[in-house]
Amino acid sequence: MASIKDVAYEAGVSTATVSRVLAGKSNVSEKARTRVFGAVDKLDYRPNRAAQTLRLQRSATIGLLVSDIRNPFFTAVSRAVEDVAHEAGYSVFLCNTDEDPAKEAMYLKLMIDQDVAGVIYSPTLQSAEKLDATQFRFPIILIDRDAPQTDVDAVLLDNVAAGEQLACHLLQNGYRRIFGLFGQESGTGHKRRAGLLRALHSADVPPFGETFTDARIEAGYEAVLTALQSADPPDAIFTTNSLLAAGAMRAIHEQSLKIPDDIALAGFDDATWTTLVQPQITLIAQPTYEIGQSATELLIKRIEQPQRSARRVILSGKLLARGSTQKLV
Amino acid sequence: MASIKDVAYEAGVSTATVSRVLAGKSNVSEKARTRVFGAVDKLDYRPNRAAQTLRLQRSATIGLLVSDIRNPFFTAVSRAVEDVAHEAGYSVFLCNTDEDPAKEAMYLKLMIDQDVAGVIYSPTLQSAEKLDATQFRFPIILIDRDAPQTDVDAVLLDNVAAGEQLACHLLQNGYRRIFGLFGQESGTGHKRRAGLLRALHSADVPPFGETFTDARIEAGYEAVLTALQSADPPDAIFTTNSLLAAGAMRAIHEQSLKIPDDIALAGFDDATWTTLVQPQITLIAQPTYEIGQSATELLIKRIEQPQRSARRVILSGKLLARGSTQKLV
DNA sequence: TTGTAAGCGTTATCAC
DNA sequence: GTGATAACGCTTACAA
Numbered sequence: 001m002a003s004i005k006d007v008a009y010e011a012g013v014s015t016a017t018v019s020r021v022l023a024g025k026s027n028v029s030e031k032a033r034t035r036v037f038g039a040v041d042k043l044d045y046r047p048n049r050a051a052q053t054l055r056l057q058r059s060a061t062i063g064l065l066v067s068d069i070r071n072p073f074f075t076a077v078s079r080a081v082e083d084v085a086h087e088a089g090y091s092v093f094l095c096n097t098d099e100d101p102a103k104e105a106m107y108l109k110l111m112i113d114q115d116v117a118g119v120i121y122s123p124t125l126q127s128a129e130k131l132d133a134t135q136f137r138f139p140i141i142l143i144d145r146d147a148p149q150t151d152v153d154a155v156l157l158d159n160v161a162a163g164e165q166l167a168c169h170l171l172q173n174g175y176r177r178i179f180g181l182f183g184q185e186s187g188t189g190h191k192r193r194a195g196l197l198r199a200l201h202s203a204d205v206p207p208f209g210e211t212f213t214d215a216r217i218e219a220g221y222e223a224v225l226t227a228l229q230s231a232d233p234p235d236a237i238f239t240t241n242s243l244l245a246a247g248a249m250r251a252i253h254e255q256s257l258k259i260p261d262d263i264a265l266a267g268f269d270d271a272t273w274t275t276l277v278q279p280q281i282t283l284i285a286q287p288t289y290e291i292g293q294s295a296t297e298l299l300i301k302r303i304e305q306p307q308r309s310a311r312r313v314i315l316s317g318k319l320l321a322r323g324s325t326q327k328l329v
Numbered sequence: 330m331a332s333i334k335d336v337a338y339e340a341g342v343s344t345a346t347v348s349r350v351l352a353g354k355s356n357v358s359e360k361a362r363t364r365v366f367g368a369v370d371k372l373d374y375r376p377n378r379a380a381q382t383l384r385l386q387r388s389a390t391i392g393l394l395v396s397d398i399r400n401p402f403f404t405a406v407s408r409a410v411e412d413v414a415h416e417a418g419y420s421v422f423l424c425n426t427d428e429d430p431a432k433e434a435m436y437l438k439l440m441i442d443q444d445v446a447g448v449i450y451s452p453t454l455q456s457a458e459k460l461d462a463t464q465f466r467f468p469i470i471l472i473d474r475d476a477p478q479t480d481v482d483a484v485l486l487d488n489v490a491a492g493e494q495l496a497c498h499l500l501q502n503g504y505r506r507i508f509g510l511f512g513q514e515s516g517t518g519h520k521r522r523a524g525l526l527r528a529l530h531s532a533d534v535p536p537f538g539e540t541f542t543d544a545r546i547e548a549g550y551e552a553v554l555t556a557l558q559s560a561d562p563p564d565a566i567f568t569t570n571s572l573l574a575a576g577a578m579r580a581i582h583e584q585s586l587k588i589p590d591d592i593a594l595a596g597f598d599d600a601t602w603t604t605l606v607q608p609q610i611t612l613i614a615q616p617t618y619e620i621g622q623s624a625t626e627l628l629i630k631r632i633e634q635p636q637r638s639a640r641r642v643i644l645s646g647k648l649l650a651r652g653s654t655q656k657l658v
Numbered sequence: 659t660t661g662t663a664a665g666c667g668t669t670a671t672c673a674c
Numbered sequence: 675g676t677g678a679t680a681a682c683g684c685t686t687a688c689a690a
Contacts, residue, residue, distance in 0.1 A: 001441070003683055014661045019685055029659060049442050050382035051683035054666050059379065069408055075399050082398075082425055091443065094423040096411055112330070113378050114420065217601070249605050272546070273602030276578050332667055343677045348669055358675060380667030383682050662689080671680085 002043035010039035022047065053115050058138075062299060063093045063111040063119040065104065067185070071215065072242055072271040073288055074122070077143065080292025081120060088300050090117065099185040099214065101127045111138070118299045120292075123147060124185045139302040141295045145187045153302060154312040155295040159188055162284045162317035163195020163240075166266055169282065169321060170236050171203045174328035175264050179227050179234035180210035181220060181244050189215075189240045192268070196238055208234055213244070220247020228255050228263070236264035236325070242271040245281065264325045268317070279323025287315050331372035339368035351376065382444050387467075391628060392422045392440040392448040394433065396514070400544065401571055401600040402617055403451070406472065409621025410449060417629050419446065428514040428543065430456045440467070447628045449621075452476060453514045468631040470624045474516045475641075482631060483641040484624040488517055491613045491646035492524020492569075495595055498611065498650060499565050500532045503657035504593050508556050508563035509539035510549060510573050518544075518569045521597070525567055537563055542573070549576020557584050557592070565593035565654070571600040574610065593654045597646070608652025616644050 008015045013032050020028050021036040039045070053059040064081050066074040082092050093114065095107040104127050111119050118139045123131060128147040133140045142154035170178055180196055182189035193210070200207055211223040220243060227234055228251060237252075239245040245267035257263050259279055266282045267274075274281035294313050302308060337344045342361055349357050350365040368374070382388040393410050395403040411421050422443065424436045433456050440448050447468045452460060457476040462469045471483035499507055509525055511518035522539070529536055540552040549572060556563055557580060566581075568574040574596035586592050588608055595611045596603075603610035623642050631637060 004685095005683080015684080016661060016663095016686075017659085020660090023685080027659065032659080046438065046442050048383070048444070048683050050379050050388065050444055051666090052685080053379035054377070054383050054668085054682090055684045055686090057666070069398075069411075070401075070404050072399075075404055078423070079398055079425065082423065086424075091422050091439065093420050094407070094411065095415075096408065109375070110420065113375050115377075115379055246601055246605060253605075253607070271601075272575055273600075273605050276575060276582075276602050277606050278582070333669095334667080344668080345670080345677060345679090346675085349676090352669085356675060361675080377667050380682090381669080383666090383684090384668045384670085386682070660690085662687105664685105664687090666684090668682085669680100671678105673678090674676085 001048070002045045003048065004045070006043055007036065007039045007045045010043060011035040057115060058117050059115045060089055061091045061093055061114060061116050062296070063095065063107070063114070063116045063121075065095045065097055065107055065111075065119060065121045067097050067099045067122060067124070067215070069094065069096055073144070073269045073286065076288035077292035077295075080289040081296045084293050084296035084300075088296075090300070097122075097124070099124050108136070112136070117303045120295050120299060125187045125190070126185070128187055139299060139306065141299045141302070143291055143295045146191075147187075151310045153298050153310050155291050155298065156312060156314055157188070157286055157291075157317050158314050159191035160195040160198065162268070163192035164199045165195070165317070165319050166192075166268075166282075166284050167196040167199030167238060168203075169319060170238065170264060170266055170325055171199060171205060172327075173264070173325055175236035175325070176205055177208045177233075177235040178205075178238050179208055179224075179236065181223055181237060181239040181248060182210065182212050183215035183240055183244065184212035186215065186240075192240045215241055215243050217243050217247040217250070220244035221250045222247070224248040224251035225254065228252070228257065234263065235328075236266065239265075239267040242267060242269040242274070242283075245269075245283070246271075246273065249277070249281075259324050260326045260328075266325050270320065275322075279326065282322045282325040283320055284317035285320050286317050291315060330377070331374045332377065333374070335372055336365065336368045336374045339372060340364040386444060387446050388444045389418055390420045390422055390443060390445050391625070392424065392436070392443070392445045392450075394424045394426055394436055394440075394448060394450045394452075396426050396428045396451060396453070396544070398423065398425055402473070402598045402615065405617035406621035406624075409618040410625045413622050413625035413629075417625075419629070426451075426453070428453050437465070441465070446632045449624050449628060454516045454519070455514070457516055468628060468635065470628045470631070472620055472624045475520075476516075480639045482627050482639050484620050484627065485641060485643055486517070486615055486620075486646050487643050488520035489524040489527065491597070492521035493528045494524070494646070494648050495521075495597075495611075495613050496525040496528030496567060497532075498648060499567065499593060499595055499654055500528060500534060502593070502654055504565035504654070505534055506537045506562075506564040507534075507567050508537055508553075508565065510552055510566060510568040510577060511539065511541050512544035512569055512573065513541035515544065515569075521569045544570055544572050546572050546576040546579070549573035550579045551576070553577040553580035554583065557581070557586065563592065564657075565595065568594075568596040571596060571598040571603070571612075574598075574612070575600075575602065578606065578610075588653050589655045589657075595654050599649065604651075608655065611651045611654040612649055613646035614649050615646050620644060
């Protein structure tokens with residue numbers, strides 16, 4: 001591998017000049033610039049990232065900490081993060097935290113070791129509460145989940161409004177016995193629940209039942225199975241992510257119930273399967289790609305201007321009313 | 330951040346000794362060892378990765394190049410890769426190549442810049458053909474897709490056998506007009522097609538029709554729609570990945586055809602949706618987590634023993650016969 | 659406008 | 675067994 005010294009030798013200048021040219025500094029003569037670029041081309045020179053990192057105490061890498069890459073929401077977000085990051089010359093470290101605060105802490109330490117330029121992070125409720133973004137030497141952008149600390153950048157959904165909108169839709173279509181299924185580790189689940197409760201309250205409909213559980217298909221399956229088998233079963237299931245909805249779907253099938261006649265199903269995130277089943281599933285679609293994109297853009301701006309004031313981007317979900325919540329007749 | 334110098338000062342030894350202790354070298358006195366560990370704990374010292382990389386000319390990072398992280402197959406594999414890699418002290422760079430040879434080349438160069446310790450890679454047909462793994466300074470492990478070059482490690486499915494098994498299942502259940510839908514950029518699709526053809530030949534059934542296309546839902550949708558609308562429609566669809574199958578599913582719905590009475594559907598990869606639709610989809614399930622796990626283990630061994638002879642791990646798919654290919658009566 | 663040289667934090671060679 | 679020191683490849687303050 002050619003180093004900056006080789007380029008300098010080839011171009012007949014010093015390494016300082018090569019570095020200046022490559023950094024696009026203005027105080028370099030046109031002649032030197034030309035010769036340097038010529039040498040770079042000839043030697044197929046590419047700067048050594050480790051050396052740059054060591055020197056600058058900051059790498060051209062960003063960390064992406066999500067709870068589970070198998071969740072289609074995070075998959076879509078990751079895709080956007082990677083696209084935008086690479087476009088801007090950054091690489092992406094991907095880490096799965098499994099909603100485990102210990103793993104989150106471990107990975108945040110790893111991010112320090114790596115001298116990452118910044119982190120995009122979706123914290124558990126527990127970690128979010130004690131998050132102090134100022135203790136890190138790199139900026140942090142929160143996605144999907146908020147934190148009490150307000151001076152941190154974030155890209156979020158208006159979760160209370162979205163939950164309320166989805167609940168209103170169920171109420172308008174005649175459902176009254178709405179069972180709520182929420183991810184317990186995520187602040188987002190709690191916000192969406194608040195929206196549900198608000199809608200119920202406005203409509204003067206009493207809360208029916210609910211379960212908090214891990215955001216996994218199996219957990220959703222078990223919770224809904226229990227609810228369906230109870231003496232007093234619900235007429236609609238309100239879930240807060242696509243994994244829980246998939247689990248609910250399994251339980252409903254297993255009980256041989258018909259959607260929406262026997263039971264309605266509504267959730268969040270426009271996963272592939274929601275339009276492949278019949279009837280299709282009503283849900284709040286999040287602008288996933290946009291979330292990843294905004295978060296990464298925000299992060300890169302923050303890296304360039306550390307003193308910039310924090311901003312939170314609040315995006316709106318979109319209700320996609322489909323067959324699974326058809327009006328009761 | 331404490332550096333090795335701080336630790337050396339605190340422990341009253343030289344940086345060389347600290348380095349030796351941390352590397353687990355034997356030629357260090359017990360006394361020095363104790364003092365160093367004490368200092369490390371006290372200062373919460375963690376070695377700087379960039380400095381290590383620069384010095385060793387190799388980082389504790391592995392690259393993972395997949396065609397699209399939104400494909401559930403790669404999601405599952407990525408998850409396994411990340412788990413095993415972190416377990417062994419490596420971080421993972423994730424890159425989406427979009428089946429674009431230019432992007433593949435670009436990312437492979439980036440891997441060089443990053444001094445990665447190794448790469449797990451799923452090449453397009455085009456890149457696989459001209460792949461020369463020896464030209465890279467790091468080992469490469471192929472997954473999912475083979476390459477003509479034989480002296481490279483790989484973790485693969487027995488694709489011909491799997492394709493044949495799936496086709497035999499269709500034939501046994503009475504389907505004769507089997508339309509094949511293959512990913513065009515992947516050698517894997519071609520192998521599975523070979524299995525289909527072999528099964529047809531053995532059963533003395535003439536090939537019916539086929540399309541090669543991008544491995545995307547929309548592409549699968551269009552290809553199947555065309556086939557279904559033709560004067561001579563198929564009685565079964567044979568697809569080679571879950572994205573194409575999802576597209577096929579949409580087209581079948583849109584034509585208001587009933588599975589399996591009007592048309593059967595069979596594919597690869599046990600994506601979530603395949604058991605949520607009714608009837609459930611017959612497919613060859615790949616041991617995705619195992620693939621990622623084996624690939625990463627192979628890579629790490631290779632990093633440690635570069636001269637080790639190349640080995641290919643061939644895993645078997647598992648036919649999950651479900652409702653979408655029920656026997657014709 | 660350009661070059662010299664220090665220094666980022668490690669590891670490993672060499673001398674003791 | 676241990677320590678001083680060179681080297682990895684880069685950026686940048688300072689000097690010219």
